[in-house]
Amino acid sequence: MSSTSLDDRLWDDVVLAFPILGELPITHESAPIDPDQWRSLVYALQKNEMCHFIEDLIIEKIEESLRNKVAKEFWREIESESCVDGFDRFKKAVMGLARNYVTFLPYIEKLEAMRNLLNSKRKIHGMFDLMSLLKILIRSTLHSQLPVPKHLSVVEDFYKLSFKVFYYSDKTDRELNESGEDLQCGGCSESAENCKCDEIITDFHNINRILIQLELLERLAGEVLTSLIHEQIESHVQETCKGSFDISFIEPLEKWLDSVVVGWLTRLYSSGPECPVTQEKLNTFNRKLHHLLYETYTRTRIDQLFTIIIEYPDSDAAIDDLKVCLEKTDLRPFLTAKLTAALQSRLLHPGVNTPDIITAYIASIRALRHLDPTGILLETCTKPVRQYLRGREDTMRCVVMSLTDEGPGDLVDELVHGEESNQENPLNWEQWNPDPIDASDAKENKERQSWDIISMLVNVYGSKEIFVHEYRNLLADRLLVQYSYNTEKEVRYLELLKLRFGDSQLHYCEVMLKDVYDSKRLNTHLHSEPNFGLKLQEFEVTCMILSAQFWPVFKEEKLELPQKIKEHLDVYTKAYETIKGNRTLSWKPHLGSVNLDIELKGRTVNLTVTPTHAAIIWYFQEKDQWTIDELSSVLHIPPTVLRRRIAYWQSQGLLKEVSTDTFLLVEESSGRSAKNIAVNDMMCEDDETESIMASAQDQREEELQVFWSYIVGMLTNLESLPPDRIHMMLKMFASQGPSAVECSLQQLKHFLDRKVREHKLLFSGGFYRLPK
Template structure:
C-alpha cells in the first residue's frame, strides 16, 4: 500500500499540474480552455493527405494562434511537438506512395519531367505539413529534419541520376525566358515563393527548401565540372594556333557564373554580396578550367611539339595553366611515354629524332624557362641518341648543310655563339637563384641555352664532332667541281665561332689545299694543255681516304706521268702520289657502229682501256693487268659496261667487246645507276681500321695471359699509342671479334679461340 508520504508527493504534483493547466482560474475553466486549445492545435497540425480532397479544411488562423499561445503559456509545446512528430511518422506512407509512383515513371521513361514533378510534389507535402511560425524555430527545425530524413531514406539510387540530369538541364534553361516543355508550371502554392525572372528559379527554391542543395553539393559541382570539360574539349581540341585560356575564362564568366547564382548565391541581396559569395566556388571552377585545358594540352603535347612554332599559343596557355595547377609530373610522364612509343625506336630516322628533340628543347624552354621539365624529358632521348652511330654525322651535316632541305636543326634567326660549357655555380653572384623545388639531384640550372650547345653536350667531348666535321668537310670539298669554295669558307668561319680556332685548323688547311690545288692546276695547264685536272691535297692534314692501289693502263698512265712531270718541275721539293681509284673520267668510246659517252670511275675506265688491246678478257686477266683490285669491285666495274651495251658476258668469267651493238629487243638491259663511293673514310671506318691495329695488342695479351676481363684489357690498351676508345666501344669490338670466331667469352672472361 502507498505510504502517506507518497500520497502527499503525488497530490502535490497533481496540484502543480492542475494549477499550470488551469492558470489560476475559477473551478476548471482554465483546464477546459487548455483542452480546447490542445484539440484545436493537434487537429490543425495533424498531417493531412493531399490526395484526399475531404482532408482540406479552412482554419480560422486567429483561433489557431490563440490555441498555440495557450499551450505555450502552459509549457506544453514540447508535448505538442512529440505528438506532431508521431503523427508524421504514421502519415509518412503517403509521401512514400507518391515517391514510388514518380520514380517508377522516371525509371520507365528516363524523362526528367517526372523528377521535376516529384520535386514539386515533395515541396507540396512539405508546405502542407509545415508548422506555423508561432510554434517557434525549434519545432520548425525538428519538423524539417524529420521530413527530410524520411524523404532521403525512401529515395532510390535512380533519383540521384535523375536529379543530376535535372540540374544539368538548368544550364540550357537558366538563361532562357521561356520554360521548356518538360518543366511543369509553377504550382499556385509556390507562385508567391519568389519572383521568377528565370524559369528555373522555382525549381532551385524547391531544391533549397527540401535540403537537396546541401545534400547534393558535390553532385551539383560535378555537373558544372562536366559542362566545363565538355566545352573545353569540344572547343580547344587541336586548336593550337590561338590562345584559348582567356576565351574559356570569358565563357565561364558569361555562361557559368550566371548559372552559379542559383545554387551558390540565392540569398544575396546585392550584386556585391553575390560576388563575394561566389568568390570561393568561382575560384574552384577557374582551377578546373585550367586543369582541364592543361590535361588536354598534356595529351596533345607530342603533336603540339611537332607543329611548333605554329603551336606556340597552345604552349603559352599550357605555361599559364601549369602555374595554376600542379600537372608538371603528368606532363613529363606523358611526353616521355609518347617519345618511347613514337620516337625512340629503330624505325625512326635519326634526323627525325634530332628534329623532334630540338623542337622539344624550344617548346619546353618556353613552358618552363628554368629547364626542369626539359632536363627530365630529354634524358632518355639523349641516352638513345648517344647509342645511335649516325647521330654525330646528322648533327654535323646540319651544321655545314646548305639548308636546301628546309629542315635544318639550326634556326637561321638564332645568333651564332661559341659552345657553352657547364660551369660551377657561383653562389656569390647577387643574381643567383636556387634550383626549382622539383629539380632532381643531377639538375643544373646553367645548362647550355642554345640548341647547338645542347646537342653537342649529348657527348662528353666535342672532339668527336670536330673529327666528323673534318670528314664531312673533306667530302664536300672533294665534291666541288667548279672551284667555288665560298660556301665552305663561310661554313668554316661559322664553325670557328662555335668550336674555336684551334679545333678548325685542320679544316683551314684543307680549304687552303683546295685553293692551292686550283692554282697549281692552272700553272700546269699554262705550261702544257692537258685533259687531266687532279685535286692535290696534303696527305697529313686530311682524314684517311679510301684505299686503292691499282695502276691505270695505257693512255691514262701516260697522262698521269706527264702531269706529274710538270708538277715536279713547278714544285721540285714535292712529289705526287696518285689515288687512281678516286675521281671521275669522261670517256667517248668509238666503236664500229656508234660512239658511247660515259662518266665513270677510274677502275671502269681502266678496264675499257684494256679492251682496246683485244676484244676478249677474263676477269682474272683484267685484275692481273691493273693490280690490287678485289674480285667484287672488278665484277661491279664490268657490269657497268655490260649495262651500257659496250661489252657482254660470254663464257663464265669472260667478257667480250661489242664493236657492233646487239639488238636491244633481243637482249634487254636494265637501267643501272653508277654510284661513286665516298672518297673519305667515315669516322666509324677510321675507328674500325684503328681497332684492327689494336687487335694485335689484344691478341698478344690473350696469348700470353690466357683469359682476361674486359676492364683489364681496357687498362692495358691505354698504354698503346693513340688508344682513346671507351670500354663500351672496346666491348662492341670484342663482340664483333667473337662473332667472327676470333675470341670466346665465358663469365665475362675473354680468351683466344683455338685454331
C-alpha cells in the same frame, strides 16, 4: 477534480493544439487557439513537467512520418515509370516534398512559440533552432532511403533540359524572325508554336527555390551539376579550339563561361531567397568554374602539344595560351609526362628517319623555350630524344648536313643569325623568378640559360670534338666527291662555325680548304709551264694534293692502274718534286674522277666515272672479252667488288655477261634511247655516292688491331682464354701510356668474332684459341 481527470483534460488540449499527436492524419490542420488559452496550456504543461515530453513526442512523430510516408513518396515518384520524362518526374517529386514540408511548419512554429514563452534553451538532437532541425531531419531521412544511384539520371535530365533552354533562349526567336518559318525550338525541341521554354523556366525556378529553402540543392543535385557543367565546358572547349592553333582562345572562352554557365548558375541560385550566403556561393562557384575552364583548356592543349610543336611558330598563339594556363593550374607534371610519352611514341622508333627526328627536336627546342624560358620543360621532356639520337649512327652527320644547307631544318639561318654560344645575357634582378620545383641544380640551370639550338644539337653527343670530327669527314666528302676547286661556300660555313666553336677546334678544316686552294694554284702553274712536260701528254692529269696528317682517314681500296696511266702520274710527280724539292706525292689511285670518251662503232659515249670504272673499261680495248678472275689479277681488286663495279658498265650497255663471270664488250648500239641512258647513268651514279671516308667502325677496328699481337701471344702461351680474361689482361699490359687505346669488353668481343670469321681464331665453349 482528480489528478487523473486533470491529465486527461490537459492531454485533450494538447491534441487540439497538436493534431499530430492524435488519430487525425498529419495533414489535418489544428484549429486556432486563443492566445490566453495557449499561454494557459503552456504553463500547465510546465507545471506538470510535460514540456520536454511533448517536444520529444512531436519530433518523434515528425520523424516517423518522414520515414514512413514522405521519403517513400519522394523516391517512389523519382523511380516511377509512369512518366518517361525525367524533368517531370523530378518536378513532381520535389513539389510533393514541398507540400509535406508545409504541413510540418505549424507544429514547429508552435514548439518554437512554447520555447520562447518559457525561455527554454534545451537542445533537441543537439540543436536549438527547430526549423533547422526539421530541414536536417528531411535531408537525413531522404538520404537514409536513397535508392541505387538511378535517381541521378532523373536529376540530370531536369538540369540538362533547363540548361539547354537557357542556352537557346535568345536564339530561337531570332532564328524564327529571320527565316519566317516554324522552326523547331532549340531549347525544348518542340515546334516554335508549341514552345514550352517559358513553362520549363518557371518550373526550374520553382523547384530550385524549394531545394534551396530545404538546403537540398547541393545534396541532391551537386554531383549532377558539377558533372553537367564539366561536360558542357569540355564540349565547348573541344568544339571551339579543335585543330586551330594560330588564335588565342582564353578571352572568348572566359566570356562564354561568364555569359552562359555562370549566368545559368546565377539564375539557379537566384531562385531562392536573397541572402549573403547565396552570393558567397555564386562567387565561390565562379572561381571554381574559371579554374575548371583553365584546367580543361590546358588538358586539351597538352593532348595536342606534339602537333602544336611541329607547327611552331605558326602555333605560337596556342603556346601563349598554354603558358598563361600553366600558371593558373597545377598541370605542369601532367604536361611533362604527356609530352614525353608523345615524343617517344611518335618519334623514337626505327620507322622514323633521323632527319625527321632532328626536325621535330629542333621544333621542340623552339616551342618549349617559348613556353618555358627556364629550359626545365625542354631539358626534361626531350631527354629521351637526346638519348635516342645518341644511339643512331647518322645523327651527327644529319646535324652537320643541316648546318651546311643540305639537311633538315632551318639551321643555316640559326648559324648565321643565332647568338654565339659564349654570349652572356644580362640578368634583370627585378624580373628574376626562382626555378620551378622540378628544376635541377644551379650549375645545370646556368648551362640551360646559355643553350641555343645548335649547342643543344651538338650536346646530344656531349662533345664539340665529335661534332667537329663529323664535320671534318663531311667536308672531306664534299671536297673530294665533287672534285671542285670552288670553296667559297665551304669557307663561309667554316667562318661561321669558327665563331661558335673557336679557331682551334676547326684548324684542321682550315688546312683542308687551304689544300684545295693550293692544289688549284699548283695545277694551273704546272700545266702552264712547258718544261714540266704535262702539255705533251695524251690526256690532262690534275691532282688535289692533301696534307695527310690533317685529313680524315680514307677508305682503303686496292687498285692497280694500267701502266700508261701510271706513267702519266709519274710525270706529274716529277713535276711536283721539281717545284717542292724534298717533297713527293703518295697517290690514292681509287680516289678521283675520270672523264672518258669511249669510241665504239658508229657512236661515241662521254662519261665521268671513278678510276676503278675507268680501269675496268680500259682493259677492254686490249681484248673484247675478260673473265672476273683475269680482271681481278690485273687490277688487284677482289672479285666481289669487281663484279659490283662491272654492273655499272652493264647498265650502260657496254658490257654483257656471255657466260658465268665472263664479260664481252658490246660495240654495236643496243638501240637504247639517250633518255634511257641518262636515267641508267643517274641510277648508277647514285649507287656510287657512298662516303669515301673510313667509317667510325672501320677506324675503331684499325685502332684495335694494335691488340692483335698481344692476343696472339696470350693464346700461344695459355692455349685458350675466355673474352673477359683477355680483356683484363689487355687492360693490364696493352692499355697503358698516354697513347693507349681504350677498349670495352663488348668492342673486344666484336673484334675477336671478326677474327673468327677470318679463320684466325677458333671459338668453342666460351673460349678463344689459335687454329693449329
